[in-house]
Structures are given as structure tokens and as C-alpha cells.
Amino acid sequence: MKNIKLNFLVLGMITIFATSCERELSDEAVDATFPKTAEIFSDDFVAMGSDFYFPYGGSKPTAWTVDRQEGYNSNASLRFDVPNANDPEGNFAGAIFRVDGAGRNLTNYDALTFYIKASQGVTISELGFGEDFEQNKYMATITNVSVGTNWTKVIIPIPDASKLLQERGMFRYAAGTQGTNGMGYTFWIDDLKFEKLGTIRTIGASIMNGNNVSVNTFVGVNSNVTGIISTFNLPNGRNQIVNLSTAYFEFSSSNSSVTSVDSNGLVTSLSAGSSVITGTINGVQATGSLTINCQGNFVHAPTPTRSQANVISIFSDRYNNVPVNYYNGYWQPWQTTVSSDFTVNGDNILNYTIFNFVGIEFSSPTVNASTMTHFHLDAFIPGSIAPGRQLRVILVDFGANGVFGGGDDTRHSTTFTAPFLVSQNWMSIDIPFSAMPGLASRSNVAQIILEGGDNSVIYVDNVYFYN
Numbered sequence: 001m002k003n004i005k006l007n008f009l010v011l012g013m014i015t016i017f018a019t020s021c022e023r024e025l026s027d028e029a030v031d032a033t034f035p036k037t038a039e040i041f042s043d044d045f046v047a048m049g050s051d052f053y054f055p056y057g058g059s060k061p062t063a064w065t066v067d068r069q070e071g072y073n074s075n076a077s078l079r080f081d082v083p084n085a086n087d088p089e090g091n092f093a094g095a096i097f098r099v100d101g102a103g104r105n106l107t108n109y110d111a112l113t114f115y116i117k118a119s120q121g122v123t124i125s126e127l128g129f130g131e132d133f134e135q136n137k138y139m140a141t142i143t144n145v146s147v148g149t150n151w152t153k154v155i156i157p158i159p160d161a162s163k164l165l166q167e168r169g170m171f172r173y174a175a176g177t178q179g180t181n182g183m184g185y186t187f188w189i190d191d192l193k194f195e196k197l198g199t200i201r202t203i204g205a206s207i208m209n210g211n212n213v214s215v216n217t218f219v220g221v222n223s224n225v226t227g228i229i230s231t232f233n234l235p236n237g238r239n240q241i242v243n244l245s246t247a248y249f250e251f252s253s254s255n256s257s258v259t260s261v262d263s264n265g266l267v268t269s270l271s272a273g274s275s276v277i278t279g280t281i282n283g284v285q286a287t288g289s290l291t292i293n294c295q296g297n298f299v300h301a302p303t304p305t306r307s308q309a310n311v312i313s314i315f316s317d318r319y320n321n322v323p324v325n326y327y328n329g330y331w332q333p334w335q336t337t338v339s340s341d342f343t344v345n346g347d348n349i350l351n352y353t354i355f356n357f358v359g360i361e362f363s364s365p366t367v368n369a370s371t372m373t374h375f376h377l378d379a380f381i382p383g384s385i386a387p388g389r390q391l392r393v394i395l396v397d398f399g400a401n402g403v404f405g406g407g408d409d410t411r412h413s414t415t416f417t418a419p420f421l422v423s424q425n426w427m428s429i430d431i432p433f434s435a436m437p438g439l440a441s442r443s444n445v446a447q448i449i450l451e452g453g454d455n456s457v458i459y460v461d462n463v464y465f466y467n
Helices: 027-033
Strands: 039-041 053-055 064-067 077-082 093-098 111-118 122-129 140-147 152-157 169-175 185-195 201-206 212-217 222-224 229-233 239-244 250-253 259-261 266-269 273-281 289-294 311-315 342-344 347-361 374-380 391-397 410-416 426-432 445-466
Touching (some): 077 169, 111 140, 169 185
Antiparallel strands (some): 229 239, 374 445
């Protein structure tokens, strides 16, 4: 089963949805239907409606106000009070400003511009436009924006204004306290509007952050084109990198019988073979590529047949799973294991690459496995088995206090070697608790650790305790 992780960076949380069809509008219809209003805020809001501010989950909902005493060549501005990291109402400030209505035609403009200053020198995580909490189709965002105590102008280029026929997402921001040791601060924005500067020059664009990335997949596995950026030369001579949503790009597959790719950069593996995904924006070829090496049909792990009543499941599509903190506890600096989990026709698989060791933790709450008799997992090693290769399965109980440490934690390690370890075949591991003398208790089991990889790949499925 696939673990879905939520990260603070709002940009990593955006999901872009595809639409089944999109009606093309003539210029006359667009002109008649959607206003070309440029201003968003200048002393006050302009044509935004009455319900236009939508905070992100986890952000402080009251972080934004209108300041009637501070402004750029005026007495009004947007004020954003970034909270302390331990503020109970939210540990960061972030939201979108969305037109309360049909949207605007922004095809006449080439940038979103505004003036900004802060109460101290800070770095703002994200500033941009195009997010509407609906399709989020044409997002453009600049990151790690350095802001000082004097008013300065910020320019966010529009990658392809011809696509913005009916845009509702006027502005988005996300700001935390990573650079201020958790202490809050204030920043102000004024003269927020779209402009036609005419002096912005596109330098280039990239997918996969400009890298040529290669991944191994199976028929039915979806992959995503990521790292969508474009670089622009601004009127002040500075080059600006802008993070973009995939809808600005056109994607193509070098072998349509092996992979298909849609307008949102979703790549579907269709048959065995290799295919290269590339992209263009405004007819300009982007650097970087995604090579899909499809290995054919995926061999699924055996479907568990035990009754749910006799199982405590950590990871399986067959059962209801207990709450899990994470399926890959990245324990620096020694761990190299990276999660590249995938789903094949509804079957979720843990995919550990560059595998040396990895920890699965379920400590909130711990698991009382006292009535269980065995531990089970299915493992698959797609690569060759090196001589002397071991796979160690370690179970950890947090002891009577139910927390890590404290002197009462116990663990037991079980080692598997050849001929049990095989390549290209699922290995069903069943370990009786009676064979784990090192585990003094199993009333607060909280970790499963897998060790013994040689920086290779291992798939894992159906992790559970059973009676």
C-alpha cells in the first residue's frame, strides 16, 4: 500500500487535475465575457468580489489584514503577519487570493508585479499566481524570495499569457520561519497587479529540473513529469527561475506503444520497452527528459487469505491498516534508501531504491501484538543476489512506556540468506514470535526495520502481524 506523505512546502502539496474537455472560445467571446482587469490591490481590492481569501491547511487563518497606515507611495497595503513556529493557530502563513466570480482574461499581460518589504531581512518561501483550489491549471511560482526592509519591486513572468483566458487565481503566497529560528515577522505587499512590461525575455525551460532521468516501471504504472521550470531575463537584467504547472507545456512520447503522456505530464506505461518523454513550451524545446524503461507485466505478491479478525496490518491493500507514522524513516547520515513507491492496477507497492536499510514506524499509537503469533511480509528483489547477500528483519518494541528510548526498548533481528533469498520472485517471510527471544514484549511494537541491502532495489507488500 502506498504511503501518502504531507510536507510543509505548499508547492509539493499541489495536485493538478485533468479535465476531459475544454471548449475553445473566440477572442470576441472572451472579450465579452471575462474582464481584462489588471489591478488586484491598489489602496484597496479591485474587482475581487467579497469572498476571495482562502488559507492553506495548517496556516494561521488570521495572518493577512489590510494595513491602513503603511503602503508604497500610499497609506494602504496588504499586511502578512507570519506566526511563530509554535503558534497554536498555525505554524506558517499561506493562502490564495481568488476572484469571487468567473475570472479574468490576462492574455494582454506578461507579468504579475508588486512592491514588497518586511520588518526584517527574510526569505519568503513562495510567491506566485494561478492557484484557484479547483484545477490549479496555470500556476507560476517563484521560491526563496529575499525581502529587505525597503520597498522593492517583484516581477513574476507569465510563461504563456495566451492560455490565461479565464484565470481566477490572482495571487498565492507561503511564508514560514525556517530562516528566523522559528520567530515570526511581518511583510507588506502593495500595488499588486498584472502588467505588460514588454521587456521580459524567455531564456529557456526545463522538465525534470533539466536532468535526463531514467526510471524502471511496469505495465499499468503511472509516472509524472516533474521539475517544470522556465527561466526569464527581467527588465533589471536579473534572471528569474519560475516553477510552473505542467499545463503550460506540451509533452510527447518517443514510443507511443510503450508510454502515453497527457497534458498534465501523467505518463502511463503500456507495454514492455523504452520511451523518452520530452516537453516544449511556446514551441521551444525544454531541456531534460524522462526515460521510461517498462519491464512488462508486474508480478503481484500472493494475495493474503487470512481473516481480518486475525490480522493487524501495517501495509496491505487486503486489510485495514493501523495508523503509520512513515514507511521510510530516513535516518541520516547513514541511510541511503529512497522511496519510489508505485501502484500497479490498484495494487500499492513499497519500492525502496538505493536500499541499505529502512525503518517503518507506527508509534502513534504503538501496536499491541500480544495476541498475535507471527509476523509476515512479502519481499521482491528485482536485481541479482550478490554472494553473501543478507536481508535482516528487525522488530522493535518500545517497552512499557510506549516511547522510543527510556531503557526498556527491546528488539529482535532475523537474518535471511540464500537459498531463501532469490531474484525475480516474491519471498513470503513468516517469523513466529516464539523465534524472537530478543523481543521481551510485544505490547508496544512500534518499528519494523529492514537491513542488508547493497544499494539495490527491493519491493515490499503485505506487512502484517497475524494469529
